Amino acid sequence: MTVKYTEDHEYVRQNGSDGTVGISSYAQEQLGDIVFVELPAVGNSYKKGDEIAVVESVKAASEIYAPVDCTVTEINEVLNGDPGLINTDPMGEGWLVKVTIDDESALAGLMDEAAYQSHIA
Amino acid sequence: MSMNRQGRPSSPDSAVSNTSPGNAALLPDEPLLFEIGDTDHSGVDLPDVEISGSRLGGHARKTPLDLPGLTEPEAMRHYVRLSRLNYSIDSGMYPLGSCTMKHNPRLNEKMARLPGFADIHPLQPQSTVQGAIELMQQLADWLMTLTNTSGVALSPKAGAHGELCGMMAIKAAHEAHGESHRKIVLVPESAHGTNPATAAFLGYQVRSIPAAEDGTVRVAEVEAALGPDVAAIMLTNPNTCGLFEPEVKAIADAVHAAGAYFYCDGANFNAIMGVVRPGDLGIDAMHINLHKTFSTPHGGGGPGSGPVVLSEALAPFAPVPFIRRDGDALKLVEHADGEALGRLTAFHGQMGMYVRALTYMLSHGADGLAQAARDAVLNANYIKAQLSGTFSMPFNSQPCMHEVLCDDAFLKGTGVSTLDFAKAMIDEGLHPMTMYFPLVVHGAMLIEPTESESRQTLDRFVQTMLGLAARAKAGEAEAFTAAPLTAPRRRLDETQAARQPKLKWEPETTPLQAAE
Amino acid sequence: MRYLPHSDADRQDMLAVIGAGSIDDLFAPVPADLMLRQHLDLPAHQPEFAVEAHMRKLAGKNRAGADGPFFVGAGAYRHHVPATVDHLIQRSEWLTAYTPYQPEISQGTLQMLFEFQTQVANLTGMEVANASMYDGSTATAEAVLMARRLTRREKIIISGGLHPQYRDVVDTYVGLGENLVHLSASPEGQGDIADHIDDKTAAIVVQTPDFYGHLRDVKTLAEAAHAHGALLIVVVTEIISLGLIEAPGALGADIVVAEGQSIGNALNFGGPYVGLLATRQQFIRQMPGRVCGETVDAEGQRGFVLTLSTREQHIRREKATSNICTNSGLCALAFSIHMSLLGDAGLRRLARLNHQRASALADALEKVPGVTLLNKTFFNEMTIRIGMPAADVIDQLAARNILAGVPVSRLRPDDPSLTGLIVLAATELTTDDDIASLVAALTEVLS
Known part of the structure; x- marks a missing residue:
């Protein structure tokens, strides 16, 4: 499993053609307490850069973009009752959606952990 | 203002860890209406009449109202005590940028309550409300003179509503001229959030204009963003950084040369009324917040009033109602004839605010406003x-x-x-x-x-x-x-409020009841 | 100048602190040719008594409701407002406060809005309400947009019984086209909405009591809408009716919008009024307008804040749910105070009294030769058909100092079949003498 990041602070955790998408720890810190998430419908397909979800803090609503071309296979329903999971465990329990990645090679265009750390530094 | 000063520590060393007890006597907490009221209490005396019910056709209410009542002394105390938890312009300075919290003269309130203004119906025959229509005309004349414009739509209910009106007029004008392909609206980065919201609401794409280092917009940036697909620019002047846009006239000229219109957000008109006329700057539409510039009270968040002044090019597209002279009489035209963009509200807009604003204008006069x-x-x-x-x-x-x-x-x-x-x-x-x-x-x-x-x-x-x-x-x-x-x-926990929205009072359920 | 605190000496002292020679110097960024060099051609400032005289003269040219028999309704109603209401809303801390963006020093306004929201929700039978809208007509347009967002469908069906100006406002907001279906006017109260609902329908919009005064069968319409996955928007222009007739929420409405003017607010020639919007808890993220919620402060004390504000335009900019950033705070306060004074018992009595007065009016009108009453059901408003153009008759009666109602042709000049119709309302202020005067004058004009 590898984790890749976008410049807009989404991450995708890859396992073959399956991916788990969420926002980085840095992003949740910047947003502050998350109070609401708007998740897509299972089965929806997205192109890289399409708006796939919205997370809201008290003061801001942020669109989450698809990191690669993908189709949603599962959404994290737990977030509807406990959006704070994105703050407490963004890379784990606070994931947003699981997807099937159209083309695994597209991940090569994203940042790895080291590159992302220097991106936000 | 003195409201909160009694218990304030005189030096930072005497830090307090609790809400200052010095305020408790004059700032009592007040329970919710639902905790003190009772469905058997009432502060009005009305005859208890019998009705047959035959004309209700089986629609009579069966579900409870659950509306607690208060007798008059109880109501007086509840709302007076609640009021004391509020800051207000009457009790202290309100230095809110872009909100223009000025003094609200009480003559305005007295005039708005004259029965000839407060107790007239918007749909009674126009022959019986000529004074009201004349007042609207006088207000319109003041606004057009102050701005050097050719038309005014009085009916918008607030600033954002006025913005919607002005941008609709621009859209209608483009459509009338076969220019519906114009889909872009230019909005500076520093704009009020309502500007992009209004443009997007009307189906426009928003193109952002960066500000120069000194906080103003350069005509070169606007020219670079202009094109045959641009419908309008929405610019606040003075801008939201508190600066007069020095190149505003050149920007207006460039916008007009490109076939687009200039929407000016009039939120900051208080800085220039009677000193500079927006019409001279080349604006095509501008809303004026009567609740900012012309002293009608904010009332804890409305009602506002947002008339829109219009250039000669846009005036024909003003929504109904508008006023037309009909011999000696004044007529409120209530149905779109010609190019009017439609209707933005039932009736004629915020008459109560028109009375207050005109009272304020007459009190100040041209000299006083400047x-x-x-x-x-x-x-x-x-x-x-x-x-x-x-x-x-x-x-x-x-x-x-x-x-x-x-x-x-x-x-x-x-x-x-x-x-x-x-x-x-x-x-x-x-x-x-x-x-x-x-x-x-x-x-x-x-x-x-x-x-x-x-x-x-x-x-x-x-x-x-x-x-x-x-x-x-x-x-x-x-x-x-x-x-x-x-x-x-x-400080209040806004996160909790947003995560578990509790938007109305519910009776406490005891564990026993909950178990049932 | 009584509203400006500075003397000329103050101004000079202040300019010295600033380091400017004159106030004109502060306007240096304004191109010189754009500065006005003399005062505009408008009157100069005047003493308070002179302004008052000017305004009284204008007010004196209007025929006030209290000046004689009065039966005008059609979306705005002449009711009694207790003196307490107007006294309280003129208190400085209510009248001159800003929007409660600093909750620590705005708990009065916020708690009041929380109470208002609860009153509106209970009255309409809905789970939640917002902190008010501009008025009933704009609330209706916002409800239509909300229904489209919720269903992700476009088609809206507008009942023929919706107030014509509300219909016009929806047209202007939403834009005419195939996705906006207007049913023809229904002065007899006929219902034909159910047949038009299909699987593309976002919502149907139904007013009750409708523009012509008829009480509509909300439950059947809700079932018809829900069978197709569409929402039911119920519009109420006479909010006092809910003291006597069933709450739309109890009958299946998904969004209830209303004009709240009748409670706490004077006629004011059409504004300011107060729009009400109530809906189901599950829809709150798509609900337009401000909303107040309960929370706690840093010490755990109960307090109130504006919440769900990410829906609003100052946060979401071009992605906001609506462009509205003002509510109708002071009118909502007036509504809430009056509603508290009424309470359950008072509102029920007031509603019964309105219905009883309207029944007396209907009974009297039915006896006038040449008048046909169209209503089998009504709350406090009804429609009559006469054999003459209604607008002329209304003018003739006005000349006799009787404001006899609204000729439907004033609002629907496009439909000749409505020319002979008058909508009349009665309220608790309508006396037997008023009704007798109307009947006598109408009999004379029609003969």
Whole structure:
């Protein structure tokens, strides 16, 4: 499993053609307490850069973009009752959606952990 | 203002950890209506008449109302006690940038309550309300003269509604001229959030215009963004940084040359009324907030009123109703003939606000309105001059208009944020300035004193602000992050409010009831 | 100048602090040729008594409701407002407060809005309400947009019984086209909405009591809408009716919008009024307008804040749910105070009294030769058909100092079949003498 990041602070955790998408720890810190998430419908397909979800803090609503071309296979329903999971465990329990990645090679265009750390530094 | 000062610690050393007890006697907590009222109590005496029910056709109410009542003394006390938990312009300075919290004259209120204005129906025959229509015409004439424009749509109910009206007029004009392909609206980064919201609502794409280093918009940037697909620019002038746009006329000319229209957000008209006419700057549409510039009360968030003045090019597209002379009589035209864009509200708009605004205009006169604008600008610059050594001001290259913009650079390293600073102002008996707007500077503090404040009040404000800045720099961050300490409430948990929205009162359920 | 605190000496002292020679210097960024060099051609400032005289003269040219028999309704109603209401809303702390963006020093306004929201929700039978809208007509347009967002469908069906100006406002907001279906006017109360609902329908919009005064069968319409996955928007222009007739929420409405003017607010020639919007808890993220919620402060004390503000335009900018940033705070306060004074018992009595007065009016009108009453059901408003153009008759009666109602042709000049119709309302203020005067004058004009 590898984790890749976008410049807009989404991450995708890859396992073959399956991916788990969420926002980085840095992003949740910047947003502050998350109070609401708007998740897509299972089965929806997205192109890289399409708006796939919205997370809201008290003061801001942020669109989450698809990191690669993908189709949603599962959404994290737990977030509807406990959006704070994105703050407490963004890379784990606070994931947003699981997807099937159209083309695994597209991940090569994203940042790895080291590159992302220097991106936000 | 004195509301919160009684219990305030005289020195920061005597830090208090609890809401100051010194306020408790005069600022009592008040339970909710639903906790004190009773469905058997009523503050009105009405005959209990019998009805047959046959004309209700089986639609009679069966579900409970659950509306507690209060007798008159109970109601008086409930609402008076609640009112004392509010700050207000009558009790202290309200330096909210872009909000123009000026004095609300009471003559306005008295006039609005004359039965000839308050007790007339919008649909009674027009022959019986000629005075009301004449008042609307007089208000329209004042607004057009002050702005040098050709038309006015009075009916919009607030500023954002006026914006919608003005942009609809622009859209209608483009459609009438076969220019419907224009899909882009230019909006500077510093604009009010309503501007892009309004443009998007009408199906326009928003193209953002960056501000120059000095906080103003350059005609070159506008020209670069203009094209055959641009419908309009939405520009605030004076802008949201409190600056007059020096190139506004050139921007208007460029916009017109490209076949687009100039929508001006009139939120800041108070700085220039009677001094500069927006029509002379080349605007095509501008809403005027009667609740800012013309002193109608804010009422804790409305009602507002947002008439829109229109250039000759846009005037034919004004919504109904509008006024037309019909011999000796005045006629309110209520149905779209010609190119009118439609109807934005039932009836004729905010008559109660028209009465107040015209009363204010007549009280001031042309000379007084210009003096008010000049004093508003004087007051802002007076504050700016005295804060400028201490507070960081990102755009300091020209005099400000009616408001002063600071950023949070002066707080760097103190551990005090703009929010903390604002909350500490509350403990000093002041309402905070506008925070975090405009978005173009970091940690914005936007201060608008208006013309209503005396020199003494301004001096006290300046001293308080300088004192707070000194304390922040002296390492007293904790006093700021804990603030407010002397208000009716400490900081409120907005996260909880948004995560588990509780939007109405529910009776407490005991565990036993819940088990059932 | 009584509203401006500075003397000329003050101004000079302040300019010295600023380091400017004159106030004109502060306007240096304004191109010189754009500065006005003399005052505009408008009157100069005047003493308070002179302004008052000017305004009284204008007011004196209007025929006030209290000046004689009055039967005008059609979306705005002449009711009694207790003196307490107007006294309280003129208190400084209510009248001159800003929007409660600093909750620590705005708990009065916020708690009041929380109470208002609860009153509106209970009255309409809905789970939640917002902190008010501009008025009933704009609330209706916003409800239509909300229904489209919720269903992700476009088609809206507007009942023929919706107030014509509300219909016009929806047209202007939404834009005419195939996705906006207007049913023909229904002065007899006929219902034909159910047949038009299909699987593309976002919502149907139904007013009850409708523009012509008929009480509509909300439950059947809700079932018809829900069978197709569409929402039911119920519009109420006479909010006092809910003291006597069933709450739309109890009958299946998904969004209830209303004009709240009748409670706490004077006629004011059409504004300011107060729009009400109530809906289901599950829809709150798509609900437009401000909303107040309960929370706690840093010491755990109960308090109130504006919440769900990420829906609003100052946060979401071009992605906001609507462009509205003002509510109708002071009118909502007046509504809430009056509603508290009424309470359950008072509102029921007031509603019964309105219905009883309207019944007396209907009975009297039915006896006038040449008048046909169209209503089998009504609350406090009804429609009559006469054999003459109604607008002329209304003018003739106005000349006799009787404001006899609204000719439907004033609002629907496009439909000749409505020319002979008058909508009349009665309220608790309508006396037997008023009704007798109307009947006598109408009999004379029609003969």
